[in-house]
Each structure stands twice: as C-alpha cells, then as structure tokens.
Amino acid sequence: MNFTQLHCFVKAVDNSSFTIAAEALNFTQPAVSKNIKDLENELEVTLINRGHHRISLTNAGKYFYKVARNVVDDMDYASEYLKSQKNKVGDLIRIGFSNTPLEQRLMPLVLQKLHQADSKLEIQLVDILTNTVSVLLNHRVDVCVISRDSIDVVGDVKFETLIPGGFVVACPAGSPLSEQEKITLADLKDQKLFMFDPNNSFSFQMQNSLIAQIGLEHIRFVQDFFTMGIYVKANFGLGILPNFIADFENKDVVYVPLDYAGIPPYGLAYIGSVAKDVDISKIIQVFKDAIKATVNN
Known part of the structure; x- marks a missing residue:
C-alpha cells in the first residue's frame, strides 16, 4: 500500500469517476484503475463497485474511505506546510545597528531582501550604539552589525565578516x-x-x-x-x-x-542559539548580498 494508491482511491470516490480522478491527478484512467485494483488486492477486499456510469463503495470501501481520507488530508497538509516552510526565515528577527551612514544605505536593502525571502517575517530594528555586546548577551537582538573587536572578548558570540576593516x-x-x-x-x-x-x-x-x-x-x-x-x-x-x-x-x-595595518572587520554578530529561531544562513546571505549592492553603488 502506498500514498499514490490511496490518493487515486480517494479522488475516484470524491468524483464518482475514474476518468475525472485521472484528470485531477494528471494520470491516465488505466493508471488510476490499476492503482485502486492493486490496493484492493493488497487489502484482499473489494472497495468499489464498478458500474457503467458511476462507481459506488462497498461496505468495506465505506469504512476504508474514512481512513484513507484522513491519511490523504494529513499528507496534503504536511506537504503544503513543508513547502511553505521551505523559504521561511523565521517568525521574528531583531536586528541591532548603529545608524552609521553605511547602515542608513544598507538596512533598507536588507529589510527589502528579507521581506522578499519571507513576507511573513516580522523585523525589528534596535539601536545598539551605546551597548553593543549587552544587547546580544541579553537577547534584546538576534543579530547585529558591528566591528569584530567589539565582541572578540565574548566567547558565545559568532561573527560573519561583511567588510574587511581598514x-x-x-x-x-x-x-x-x-x-x-x-x-x-x-x-x-x-x-x-x-x-x-x-x-x-x-x-x-x-x-x-x-x-x-x-x-x-x-x-x-x-x-x-x-x-x-x-x-x-x-x-x-x-x-x-x-x-x-x-x-x-x-x-x-x-x-x-590610509596606508596602515588593517583593523578588525565589520560584520554580523550573533549568538549560536539564535539558529533555533531563525534561518541564520539565509540572514547572513541577505546581508552579504546587500553589502555587495551597497558598496558597488
């Protein structure tokens, strides 16, 4: 027994027709008939009475239809849910920034790209100019753009370089x-x-x-x-x-x-646990894409 057999059975019953079920599933009519017949053979019962113009359920078919209907509905729901989660970034992302001239150009583009990736994502901007490290450690923000030397002393904070320092x-x-x-x-x-x-x-x-x-x-x-x-x-x-x-x-x-040794880079800082709530890899990529567009323009 497989999902295709159950799907063919349910569609045929719902539409009282093998032909209409085949059209709905983009199958041939013989393929639908075979899947249902294979299902009956495996169950060792007749599920459907085949008439010239309509089909009807046997007593066993009426019982099994309820079971199959629930399975198909659950599978359809699971499939749609997983598809909807495929590009989901998260429910809420709080971004810390210092409102520098670069960030005034960068952040609108970041927000646009995050919204394009996940239109249901809620985004909050938090000013971190005076307390950059504490907002991360106290979970007031999920990620923040910052110079790496500001967080080098904090072991739990991860860092992704966006711009080499100088x-x-x-x-x-x-x-x-x-x-x-x-x-x-x-x-x-x-x-x-x-x-x-x-x-x-x-x-x-x-x-x-x-x-x-x-x-x-x-x-x-x-x-x-x-x-x-x-x-x-x-x-x-x-x-x-x-x-x-x-x-x-x-x-x-x-x-x-200035012809002087490089300074720590500028990038995205976050605590590792934030990956439980948001897709941090997508967020990092959005920032990198936005930085490229901002710097090039």
Missing part, C-alpha cells in the same frame, strides 16, 4: 590629499586630525595603536561621525575613521585609504 582619511573635496590614492602617516604630520573619542562605542582597539603613533597633540576627539563630517567640510582638519563608517555618498568629503 582606516580611511576624510578630506575636504578638492584638497591636495583628497587627490591621492593612498595617504601615509607621514602625510598626516602636522595636520589637524579628528578621531573618535576612545570612550565611545567606536573606540576600536587598532585606533589606540594609531593614536600612539600619531601623537595626541595633533588629535581632537569627537563623539560621532556627523560631528567629524562637519569639521572636515569646514576645512578645520582631516578625519580618521574606519571604512565601514564613512559616508561615501557625501560629495563634500573624499575618503582616501
């Missing part, structure tokens, strides 16, 4: 350094520089090493990238910041790579 120098458009392909530490000698305050959430470990080489006398610290951009646009000095924070769409500022 410093860039923010130069006023049209300034001599803005025309260079790369800027060296020697180029920065005697320049007024703006960097992020080591006490804020963008205090990268590699930045501390860079500060030591440049010297504090040339550096003025700012709290955020917006303030840095204002100073640079006003030609008050140059900004030094990670490439994954820079606002490359700003036409008044040119970001030139």
Whole structure:
C-alpha cells in the first residue's frame, strides 16, 4: 500500500469517476484503475463497485474511505506546510545597528531582501550604539552589525565578516590629499586630525595603536561621525575613521585609504542559539548580498 494508491482511491470516490480522478491527478484512467485494483488486492477486499456510469463503495470501501481520507488530508497538509516552510526565515528577527551612514544605505536593502525571502517575517530594528555586546548577551537582538573587536572578548558570540576593516582619511573635496590614492602617516604630520573619542562605542582597539603613533597633540576627539563630517567640510582638519563608517555618498568629503595595518572587520554578530529561531544562513546571505549592492553603488 502506498500514498499514490490511496490518493487515486480517494479522488475516484470524491468524483464518482475514474476518468475525472485521472484528470485531477494528471494520470491516465488505466493508471488510476490499476492503482485502486492493486490496493484492493493488497487489502484482499473489494472497495468499489464498478458500474457503467458511476462507481459506488462497498461496505468495506465505506469504512476504508474514512481512513484513507484522513491519511490523504494529513499528507496534503504536511506537504503544503513543508513547502511553505521551505523559504521561511523565521517568525521574528531583531536586528541591532548603529545608524552609521553605511547602515542608513544598507538596512533598507536588507529589510527589502528579507521581506522578499519571507513576507511573513516580522523585523525589528534596535539601536545598539551605546551597548553593543549587552544587547546580544541579553537577547534584546538576534543579530547585529558591528566591528569584530567589539565582541572578540565574548566567547558565545559568532561573527560573519561583511567588510574587511581598514582606516580611511576624510578630506575636504578638492584638497591636495583628497587627490591621492593612498595617504601615509607621514602625510598626516602636522595636520589637524579628528578621531573618535576612545570612550565611545567606536573606540576600536587598532585606533589606540594609531593614536600612539600619531601623537595626541595633533588629535581632537569627537563623539560621532556627523560631528567629524562637519569639521572636515569646514576645512578645520582631516578625519580618521574606519571604512565601514564613512559616508561615501557625501560629495563634500573624499575618503582616501590610509596606508596602515588593517583593523578588525565589520560584520554580523550573533549568538549560536539564535539558529533555533531563525534561518541564520539565509540572514547572513541577505546581508552579504546587500553589502555587495551597497558598496558597488
């Protein structure tokens, strides 16, 4: 006994016709007849009385139809459910972000792609600027975009790289350094520089090493990238910041790579247990696709 035999039997009874059952199942009429006959042979009973124009059930057929109907319905439901789950990302995904210029371009595309992958997925955005690690450990977010050095000390957090890290120098458009392909530490000698305050959430470990080489006398610290951009646009000095924070769409500022050892990458952080609730592999792929589109544009 197999599901095809049960399906043929139920369809034939429902439609009182082998021919109509065959059309509904996309079978030939002889194939439907054979499946039902094989089912009867296996059960060693006659299930259907064959008439010239209509078919009817025997007493055994009436009993077996109830059983077969339940099995077919359960199998159809299971099949439809599994198909609906095939592209399901999850019920809810909470994404932590810091609202940097890159993320302002990235996140709308991420949301669009997640919605395309699973239209029923509920998505919540959470600002993690001041407490990046705690929101992960306290399960306030499922994933967050972040610099890896922010979570390196936490063993339970997994990390997927989206952008290799590197410093860039923010130069006023049209300034001599803005025309260079790369800027060296020697180029920065005697320049007024703006960097992020080591006490804020963008205090990268590699930045501390860079500060030591440049010297504090040339550096003025700012709290955020917006303030840095204002100073640079006003030609008050140059900004030094990670490439994954820079606002490359700003036409008044040119970001030139700094010839300096790479910094920790920017990527997607999450706790392993989140994979129980969402398809983390699909989410990672969505972010990678969105990063490619964002960077290329």
